[in-house]
Amino acid sequence: MTEPRGYAEQARHYFFERPQDEVRRIPLDVDAAWRGADQREASWRYVLNATEREEVRAAVRHAVGTGKPMGGLGTSDLPLPTLAKRFGGWRADLDRGRGFMVVSGVPVEDWTDEEAGIFFWGFGLHLGRPGAQNVAGDLLGHVVDTGEDAADPFVRRYRTAGDIAFHCDAADVVGLLCLRSARRGGKSRIASSVTIYNQLLEERPDLVDRLYEPFCLDLRNEVREGQGWVPVTPCRYAEGALRTFYHSDYFRSVVRHDDVPPFTKAEQELLDLYEEIAARPEIHLDMDLAPGDVQLLSNHTIVHARTAYEDAPGDGARGRHLLRLWLSLERG
Numbered sequence: 001m002t003e004p005r006g007y008a009e010q011a012r013h014y015f016f017e018r019p020q021d022e023v024r025r026i027p028l029d030v031d032a033a034w035r036g037a038d039q040r041e042a043s044w045r046y047v048l049n050a051t052e053r054e055e056v057r058a059a060v061r062h063a064v065g066t067g068k069p070m071g072g073l074g075t076s077d078l079p080l081p082t083l084a085k086r087f088g089g090w091r092a093d094l095d096r097g098r099g100f101m102v103v104s105g106v107p108v109e110d111w112t113d114e115e116a117g118i119f120f121w122g123f124g125l126h127l128g129r130p131g132a133q134n135v136a137g138d139l140l141g142h143v144v145d146t147g148e149d150a151a152d153p154f155v156r157r158y159r160t161a162g163d164i165a166f167h168c169d170a171a172d173v174v175g176l177l178c179l180r181s182a183r184r185g186g187k188s189r190i191a192s193s194v195t196i197y198n199q200l201l202e203e204r205p206d207l208v209d210r211l212y213e214p215f216c217l218d219l220r221n222e223v224r225e226g227q228g229w230v231p232v233t234p235c236r237y238a239e240g241a242l243r244t245f246y247h248s249d250y251f252r253s254v255v256r257h258d259d260v261p262p263f264t265k266a267e268q269e270l271l272d273l274y275e276e277i278a279a280r281p282e283i284h285l286d287m288d289l290a291p292g293d294v295q296l297l298s299n300h301t302i303v304h305a306r307t308a309y310e311d312a313p314g315d316g317a318r319g320r321h322l323l324r325l326w327l328s329l330e331r332g
Helices: 007-016 050-066 084-096 113-127 193-203 205-212 248-256 265-278
Strands: 045-047 100-104 141-143 164-167 173-180 188-192 215-218 229-232 235-238 241-244 285-287 294-298 302-306 321-328
Touching (some): 007 321, 113 173, 164 248
Antiparallel strands (some): 173 294, 173 321, 188 285, 188 302, 215 229, 235 241
């Protein structure tokens, strides 16, 4: 089986292997340049049929029967002969198409959380190459409210019930499998970073060039060897494709470090306008993730956020719970 990428290896692949030919100064007319107001759910949601649902149940039984730990499973341990025929098209749509999709109807109600994790791991292997999500090397993340204070500016916000600002994760694709939803709130909010770029070209073309120069990215509490930040260039354009990394919170908080200068007026205007465009109702798309939904997003063409949520009192371990994968798409 293909070995998962380590955290540093995956970051290098995602951040620094994006090709760059030129600064794009005219709007892009591509599938990835969508507006939320124009999207119809039937075009981005695929619902598993009865045959496919039974196939994934059988695949999980087979994987459990191997006795292997989750990280030791390969695609042959989670056979999906019918569903696997769709992965090529899904991969292409994420890489060079719309950049997002949802697969619904995964029978999580039939499984323990551990079994659901085995399914999601195998699903990810069929789509790409999993990678570590932090310096600890975690390969399957758990998006839950651990009770940490959302008011703490440096807490990992996915571990709280608070809202999450627009950002990308450090992998080609981020996948979420919903096990349990919140009583209220917790909407996934996504926007096309290509559309945001096009809008910037229209409204403030003088700011666009700055996106092709590095911003300092705060490492927050994952500092190693005394390094508090790394330089990351938001935009790279080559061969007709714009690939963007954006992280509102981590771009902004980095100025806390003594060796990082304050933002210039133009840089502050760029960050503010980028996020204001993403938040426009006609630009972004909100969706509720229900149990059994798998959301897949390209971190090159999508920025994503989350609204705050509330679990029912006493829910505890039965509150909102999503599993998360970071995947690399190998491009030969």
